[in-house]
Amino acid sequence: MSVLEYMANGLVFSSIIVLASIGLSLVYSIADFANFAHGDTMTVGAYSALVTFGFVGGLGARFLGLPLGFFVALAVGVAVAALVAVITEKVIYEPLEVDSIGMLITSIGVAFVYRALIQFRFGSDFVEFGIQVLRPIDALIPFGIRVTLHDVAIVASAAVLVAGLHTLLQYTDLGRKMRATADNPSLARVSGIRVDRITLWTWVIGAGLAGAGGVFLGLYNQISPRMGFNILLVVFAAVILGGIGSVYGAMLGGFLIGMINQLTPILTDIGIPIGIEYANAIAFVIMVAVLLVRPNGIAGGQGAGT
């Protein structure tokens, strides 16, 4: 395969990682703990979309090689992931009286509960959306790039969501309050911001984006109960690389980690015997290296500047 094709794949995979990292980073900065249930929130989104797609699959015309029903399913996946996260926050996280480490450990329990419930209902096998697999786009094949319209749809949808989030953060009242709360919760509180409400919105946005990431991951690969947990550490790597707590850092980190992940085969091509099976391992090693030399990540700052 050509380098260009690896990079095209990298762009698609990056889009998924970016969606997941933003949510993880938002929750890390505002709720102030490493949420290990974030990956399984993605899984929740993917399965909700799968079920919805079973009902509305044939709906309407096709757009970017996908039936319109898929976008309905995507919306439901986003909504269910957000709803589940809000319920979890209200029922489990909010009443807790533990420090951020206790929250972290609790979120592992939450992750297991999500995954167990999904496995009860759907089994542990791989499933697919059952959307017809497309041929690569003819116009790009001469350049050595084999991508399908579905891949384009993933990148385009992620771009729309990221742009939407940027608009929200920079130009709306809610966005400004979220940035203020992420920067300094106590200062935000004394300034009259209702921090509880902001926290809830953070869960909605973060988990919603994770749900979208899960749906796209299911379209890109397959759907299984472990899909989210398997990708969680890659997402953490992206968030840490970008700088925990920084949304734009998470975007940059997600882009880089996704690219590096898909460019791994080049190592074999140039004679370094590290195969594609170590793609995730490379991400983890990068993560540790970043922690070692620049714990605040590329975007720097102490939990700052969303």
Add this chain to the structure above:
Amino acid sequence: MERYSVAFVLALLLAIGVGLVTGGLGPTYALYLIGLVGMYMLLSLGLNVQWGYTGLINFSVAAFFGLGAYGTAILTADNSPIAGGLSPVLGLFVGLLLAAVLAVIIGIPTLRLRADYLAIASLGLAEVVRLIVLNEREYTNGSAGLRGIPGFFEGWPVLSTFPQAMPGLRIEVIPGSPIVLQQPFYQAVLNVGLVFVFVAVTFLLLRRVHRSPWGRVLRTIRGDEDLAEALGKNTYGFKMQSFVLGSVIMALAGVFYAHLNLFVSPGDFEPINTFYVWIAVILGGSGSNRGAMFGGFVVIAIREGTRFLNGIDFVVLDIGPLRLLAVGLLIILVMRFRPEGVLPPQRELIWPSALDDADVPGPGETQRPHAADGGDGS
């Protein structure tokens, strides 16, 4: 809480006892379960050194456990691609050495970090170890795993032939359901004896070091790291020592497991194994050795109890998700309602000579003569 925990353990032992006399539970399997409890005690004691004493969040328990198991298996297993047929005692040392080396490798970059970074990084590095074991077939045999591992006492005088030498016994407590004791039973007796020795040695060692000046520094680090720094302690060095010690104990559990199960596979490195041990420690009470032991019983109740549920006809759930649900709910419930664990450390945190002068009750405990719980309370 104390009473409930004791009652729980007694009820579990009673269930095993009832299963034994009624023939519902083979005596060999019962001993296997007890061996596993011992193994989880070892693992929890190891994690307790890191998390309970020092406050290090190590999410790579499975990696150290797996390295212990693979270290001895690679030297002793029939289908080992490297060695094979060597003495399990040699395997023991190699397993522990591998774990110590990995602990230093993981510790160097991560022990200076904030606590939650250590959690993420150690989980990531544990996955790297799992991927290496899974993919480097010429050294580890890959996903096929290593089989044909001998029992630990292979080649020892007397003990290696002990199971064959013992006579078969037939006991009939309840008429019609006899208990037959044969070679596998005596093999299991040896295994339980082995894990008992491992646990006892570890326990005594830990109690000693925990009360030593070294252990007091660890507790200070957990309570207030800046204070320990201000007192002139090299906290990084102490954390590293604690991390290596705990990891070696986890590897010891892995060595025992390899010679108990006689088969190891990359599945032993799965993160879920790490979280079983975490359940044991946080449920028992971080820092508490009694808690670690209690946790060992609970984990076996979850792991093996779900197996029994599946045998009942009207339960149609899969055991995999059932275990996962039990582990998840237990984590949430403990953190919600009793974050300090059911048997939090009490006297263990008190300098022993102070106990001679005054009996200091722990939180949530009523005053009682300290002779009542054996004096040391640990």
